[in-house]
Amino acid sequence: MELECLPYSVNHADEGVCLLVRMGPYRIMFDCGMENITPLQADLKQGLPADVVLCSHAHPDHARGFLALHQAFPQLPIYASEATTQLLPLNWPNLDPQKIPQFCQALPWRSPVEFQDGLCAELFPAGHLPGAAAIRLTYTTPRRTYTLVYTGDFFLSNSRLVEGLPLDALRGVEPDVLVVEGTYGTARHPHRRQQENQLAERISRAIANGQSVLLPVPTLGLGQEILMLLRSHHLFTGRDVDIWVDGSIAAGCDAYLNLLPHLPGSVQNFSRHQPLFWDERVRPRVRRLQPEQRQIVSKSPCIVFTDETADLNAYCHPDSGSWLILLPHRPGRPIAEEYQVLMSDSGTNPEPSRSQRKHKLTSPISVESYLLAQHCDGPGTTQLIHNLRPQHVVFMHGSPTYLADLTSLDELHNRYHLHSPSAGTLVELPIGETFLQPAAPETNYEGELTELGTVVTITLPDAITVDPRWQNFADTGLIEARWQGEELVLRGLTQRELLTQGSDRIPADLACCGRCLHQRGQRCWNQASPLFGFKVTPDGYCPVFEPSATQPRSLREDEQNN
Incomplete structure (x- = not known):
């Protein structure tokens, strides 16, 4: 049985989410968050880009292309939850809501609906946004039933206006394929x-x-x-x-x-x-x-x-x-x-x-x-995967580096076939066949530790600087270290943190760059200053200092008197 996935767009750079799944003779499209649907109109040998289209929720990165898709292919059936059908028109604020056609058909929760012979879909609340759905797609043949679960954006925790994804309803489903978002990678968030x-x-x-x-x-x-x-x-x-x-x-x-x-x-x-x-x-x-x-x-x-x-x-x-x-x-x-x-x-x-x-x-x-997360962090994502127990996991919706962090986790890499495709890359998903898992991407860096009297030096290979996150980590050249159990965690300090810390250490009555009206982003923007355009330290000084409005009253009065 042919089972494959072709992502038109995986939201690596805010370009939206849209992917096509082929299950046997059927083509199922999930979401259409692309502003330009030209890729969906190219090379159409069968007249339509899909047999059926399913929308997970109404956020623009998943739904803004649906109106253009309907206008290009008015006979193409599009389905979503009832709440999502009501929210979709907000993606086109410049249009009169009365003139936006009702092109999306509502599906009930937790009730399988058959679209074609043997092809069914069932919606489960996904958290994240009212109406957001995780979609269980099944295709039944005389030999067996094939199952794919597409989460869209999901959130296990309850928020103020949305209840979290009901994990109990999906536990033990054991789909052949799970297509899941990885927005936050392996990050761990507070409750x-x-x-x-x-x-x-x-x-x-x-x-x-x-x-x-x-x-x-x-x-x-x-x-x-x-x-x-x-x-x-x-x-x-x-x-x-x-x-x-x-x-x-x-x-x-x-x-x-x-x-x-x-x-x-x-x-x-x-x-x-x-x-x-x-x-x-x-x-x-x-x-x-x-x-x-x-x-x-x-x-x-x-x-x-x-x-x-x-x-x-x-x-x-x-x-x-x-x-x-x-x-x-x-x-x-x-x-x-x-x-x-x-x-x-x-x-x-x-x-x-x-x-x-x-x-x-x-x-x-x-x-x-x-931080007010509406997506699962790393532990939440892995929890969903372990409860569903799929054979294949396809990661999407996240930066390539964050998705690479997920695909390199031993707890996932050793149990599932992991995929993180880029847009336009066809992913074949063989079921029940021998499949050699590719090697995990290299994310660990071996270095050396040297104790020198009163300081400790940690040396790492320069290969670590290739990762795009290095620039942010090393921006100020200063790091913070803390123990996490038996492990030592390093974190780069940002310019804003240094400014805040510096301001806390600077006396309240000191006329310095850290308390100047013209200091923004650790640079001086006062054209009359000799430091104009340069990075400045919080305790720096120049003759044209002007106190910000947050200065203590005594400092502002002193400057005005002078």
């Missing part, structure tokens, strides 16, 4: 509730210090999760603070309200006592932000949710006071890179444009990242 508490505490501290908080988030998922967190967390219950929701995030909230029967029972119970999102009566107040309010919204410390692609200048202007911009942690992309994108006219040029320098650097802005 979900701990992540939530850390985020709530950081926002609470910023508000208490007189800062407004700006949260650029996607249309669906993360923004609504944080809103629900702030509405129900003890640090904010009854607190006199305004939460403003701008852009497409508000449309996402409205869509969630229409999905109330699909949300967890605790959320439905919450909604019986007070509104889920829009509420001007109960503190903290949650309101829609109108365009004309953007310039004045931060007269008192507040919290603003906006689109992740929005122009933040509309909120952070010279008269807007102090802002804390919180960016979601993106696997494989450090906060320093996110910070450069915000503070420069391009992601490759660390120097802001003239208009941005004048505009942004005259208002105190700090940028930090936070």
Whole structure:
């Protein structure tokens, strides 16, 4: 029996997810997150790119290409869960929702549906997002039944608005093939509730210090999760603070309200006592932000949710006071890179444009990242694999280095046939045949340790620098070491951590670069300074020092008097 997988796109670089599976005579497409569907239209000997199409959930990287796919092939059947069919139109915000055709057909949970003779699919809740589905695909022949499970994006833990993937329902399925995401690679995360508490505490501290908080988030998922967190967390219950929701995030909230029967029972119970999102009566107040309010919204410390692609200048202007911009942690992309994108006219040029320098650097802005994971970490991913016990595991949806970390795990490599294909690479999946597992990619580096009096030197081969993560690890040349059981774990210190640590050590009344208005990203951006454009240390000094708005009052008054 022919069983193979052809990934058109595996989301290695935010290009979306789309893959084609062939089971015997049938071709099944999973997701269509590509903006350009040209590869799906090429070399069509059978008229259609697939016999049936299944959508795992409504996030753009899995669904934004479906409308174009339907327009190109209107007779192609597309299926998803009922909640996903309602959320899909949010992928095309520039179109009138009434003019978007209802091209996606809803499937029930946990009830096999037969599409073709012997070909069935069954949906299981996958966590991650309302309506997100893990899909069990089966093809029955006279000799045996072949099974493939496609997770899409999944999350085992319960979040505020979505219950986690029910592992008990899939335990022991033993599919022939498991196609699973590896967004976070082998990373290990704190418990979900701990992540939530850390985020709530950081926002609470910023508000208490007189800062407004700006949260650029996607249309669906993360923004609504944080809103629900702030509405129900003890640090904010009854607190006199305004939460403003701008852009497409508000449309996402409205869509969630229409999905109330699909949300967890605790959320439905919450909604019986007070509104889920829009509420001007109960503190903290949650309101829609109108365009004309953007310039004045931060007269008192507040919290603003906006689109992740929005122009933040509309909120952070010279008269807007102090802002804390919180960016979601993106696997494989450090906060320093996110910070450069915000503070420069391009992601490759660390120097802001003239208009941005004048505009942004005259208002105190700090940028930090936070972790509120919606995907499984390494232990969660391996837990799912061990419970399903497939013969083949196909990894997708993650950076190549993170996926390589997963494929090199001994606990996986010794038990399963592992694949991590790039886009356009056909993967044959022989079932029940002798198959030699390829050698795991080399991820361990042997070095030497030398004790020299009061210091210890660890020497590693230069081959380690080939990994793209090395640049971030070695950026400052400083590392932090800690014991983890009997193992010593090394971690590179980022520029932002050094600045923060340096600021903590610098006396509050010292006029230095670490407390200067013009120091951003460990560089000086004051054109009148002899240090302009250069990296500076926190305790550096120049004659044109200007204190930031976060300086103690005495230091600002001293500078003004001088």
